[in-house]
Amino acid sequence: MKKLIALFIVIILSVTFVACSNGSEETETKAKDEATEKTPVESEDVNMTIAVNAEIISLDPHDISDTLSGSAASTMYEPLYDYKLDMSLEPVLATSYEVSKDGLEYTFHIREGVTFHDGTPLNADAVKFNFDRISNKDNNLRRRRNLLHVVSTEVVDEYTLLIKLDAPFAPMLNRIASISIISPAALEKYGNDGIITNPVGTGPYVFEKWTPGDKMIVRTNKNYWKEGPQIDTLTFNPVVENGARIAMMQTGEADYIYPMPAEQVKAVQGDKNIEIIEGPSTIARFTFLNMSKDIFSDVRVRQAINYAIDKEAYAKVVKAGYAVPLTSHVPSTINYHVAQPEYEYNLEKAKKLMAEAGYPDGFKTHIWAPNDTENMKGMQFISQQLAQIGIEVEVVPMEEGTLSQSIYSPQTPEESKVNMWYVSWSAFDFDGATAKLFHSANIPPTAPNVSYYMSPKSDALIEAGAVEVDIEKRAEIYAELQQVIWNDAPWIFMGSDVLLSAKRNTTEGIFVDPSGGIRATKASTSK
Template identity: 45%
Template sequence: MSRSKYWKVLLLVVFSAVFFVGCSSKESGGEKEENSKKVEQELVIAVNENFISMDPHNTGDTNSNSVQSAMLEGLLGSDEEGKIIKQLAEDYSISEDALVYTFKLRQGVKFHDGEEFNAENVKANFERIINDDSLRLNSRGFNLIKNIEILSDYEIKVTLKEPYAGMLTRFVSAKILSPKVLEGGSEEIGKKPVGTGPFKFVEWVQGDHLTVERFDEYWDKKDRVKKITYKPVPENGSRVAMLKTGEAHVIYPLPSQNIKELEGNKDVEVQKIPSTIARYVSINTMKEPYDDVRVRQALNYAVSKDAFISVVNAGFGLPLDSIIPSKTLHYEKQEVYEQDIEKAKKLLKEAGLEDGFKAEIWGNTNSDTMKGMQFIQQQLKEIGVDVEIKSMEEGTLSDEIYGAQTPEDTKLQMWYVSWSAFPSDPTNATKPLFYGGSFPPNGANTAYYKNDQVDKWIEEVNKTPDESKQTAIYSDIQSTIYNDAPWIFLGVDEILAGKRTNVEGVFISPTGGINVLDANLK
């Protein structure tokens, strides 16, 4: 080959190589750009515990309820402040005697499976709750429903046997399921719910993730993210790391000890929200030695609420100075159990337990719970109470506590836990927790607390439409129960959450629920 031909061939090879690389780089960059867009269509939310069930009529944990609210709607909903708003109901009215609730329903709404929403669907959902006393909503107001009457395709009337002050919030909790999924029974509902919400169910891999995707036929047309993946991440450090790298867009709760490092991150926003979340240790009042009020009061005097807030919550929160948080309607501050070790020891001596005793505390496996239980263990050690910590995965713990069993059969002694209710609903902050008819599995009275006078007051206040009379009754309820000490009263959370700055339309409610109704990525 001549030298001139050789150089021509070489130049052609080089030019082809450069052209190929250039095109490849361009295509590769395009792919990266396209992949980036795809990634930004998925919002990832990391929470601290596993989800238990997707059955909205039988849910007891906030995380499960948060996911459900992305897919399912009630006749009523709640806003960012926890106030009741209209959702599947366009309007509603309550009779003067507080017995009849009439709802005008939204028209043109479809379920994710194509079924049309109407009054018949609402009736079928409510009847499911009424007819199955194993469902948690049954004992939370729906067992008081006397009659459901369909007035038209889009109007329904619900009549109660007796007035119930918290009934509106029950209509918030009772999310409406598709008639087809109702036919599948409780097991199918708990795994694959079908509702009318802005997002529809995709898959649930237990312990790893639950994914929903945008429902493009949703009645309230807005620009929303295409997909949301919820990931249970019990370990605090792992959740924070996911937020920092962008692997998660929202984390809840945000560990308080990580606030300073995140506040200096320009890609992250730290949110602080006043809450109605009460932190406490329920004490089994039917099991020795906890059946002695002096023992329960001694446990309260042994624990410093200020230290709890400082050590466990890194200073974020307030002492729990009543049986309900201060943001709750009809709240009344009580005389706090200030830490007094000598008084606690004196009470134990009076109860015949001068040398203390062995105890067991249960809780889930997330980092904050473990820290809280360790704090209780250390505090009670000062008065000779030797506490053994027993941590369980959330589902197992729920089965142990809410499985069908009598108060005599349960092994539960103490449970480190929290409870939240709508700010406007003191009923749900009292009746499920302290009423004698709310022992598990019918309610969340895991202290097995039974006071006949308190029961009468709770029954009376739920039948009283007069708000001033309600205030007086709730005053008596709070002072009596606080003195009876069925809990170790700890603190009220200031909710801490973290989100990436490109997230919009996601907020945490005062009850700790994650609302993604208008979720999007900028």
């Protein structure tokens, strides 16, 4: 009863207070309330951030050589076919294809009803425009190597494209999957240079902002042709230092980070807000040895270097155990892989080979890599290991854009300044993991055979495997090729990654595929 009386008094006092309020103030408040009811309230954007360990170099999907730039571009661009997580291909901007019996003609049926972000319709003409741009030697685009067997592209009708080859090429569909389709209107408007920073595709996100060396922001494509992201914006934020990326994950400033620093996995495993994700990898970690330089021209030196590197220690020290030693130039996750005899850790054997090659006291050289924490650690490990056989290695970290320019700007082997390049490479198939890295036609500036490896035998095997459609015969060719490359040792064969990424437990729809590419087509968050 006492509570009821107290409540009654409170109500009376409240009414009295309202009655005594200033009339004009009451009217003003009422007007504001009515205006608020009539004016729709705009909800805040739902934003997500992916923190990565390097900078994006380019957004032109036809001229990209690094996986991160490819990941960024893939938010806005799509190919005719693309890879699923199980490494099989699925139709994207095409609905189906046929191959002629002689393997010389590929007919693609283009998906109807799709438009580019600028409103340009997707059709066979648009796809042909892209293929012709890549094939044009004057453009000097990196993807041109994927279309060397293409003689012509012909528009059959509005949604049918015919691609003719000069010879059967077994990995052709894989090469098609590497070609993203750009709006032809945007290419004509911005040109080859302008399209790098003005991307226009058909993908789940529309370009919003990117300053080279800084963040890239994309906004969800509201007119996407299939189910897409459930957020407003996605940001790729380059954060070179491992600890800083982890801190962003812990505070929620980042929703997803890749790579997750292996040495810090244990430190965050107890955090209920963070999930560590492990995955299989097609990534090979290695070091190019520039064979055009005298110090690396002798196979005994290159083999000695491989014997002087403790691959098990590398996996533990640099990758915190999240790596396995390479047993071929391709990881064991790639079809046609054949394990080769191990370059076991053997300093005496390494020193003997060095002496036989005329370098009993070693020599001085340098190693290049990006300036992020993990690459720095890898370079330092190699430098320390090679010091044991008298090779003094200067560690030279570089910003990604500078490194790429330094690698690909020289027009001849003689102009090349790089001696060793610590790097990784990922591919979905054997040819993709081999041809660009070892065929003599693929030395810089057009492709990444930075070992300047020029072996007529390897060239012949690479070419034979590419046109051999019999699976068993192709396997025999690739088995021999792996043996030749392994013995020639144009690389320091380091290891293959166990992929590590991390996400907030509110994050869904973002993942890393086996090649190390970040996919965010269906990104969503409950934060």
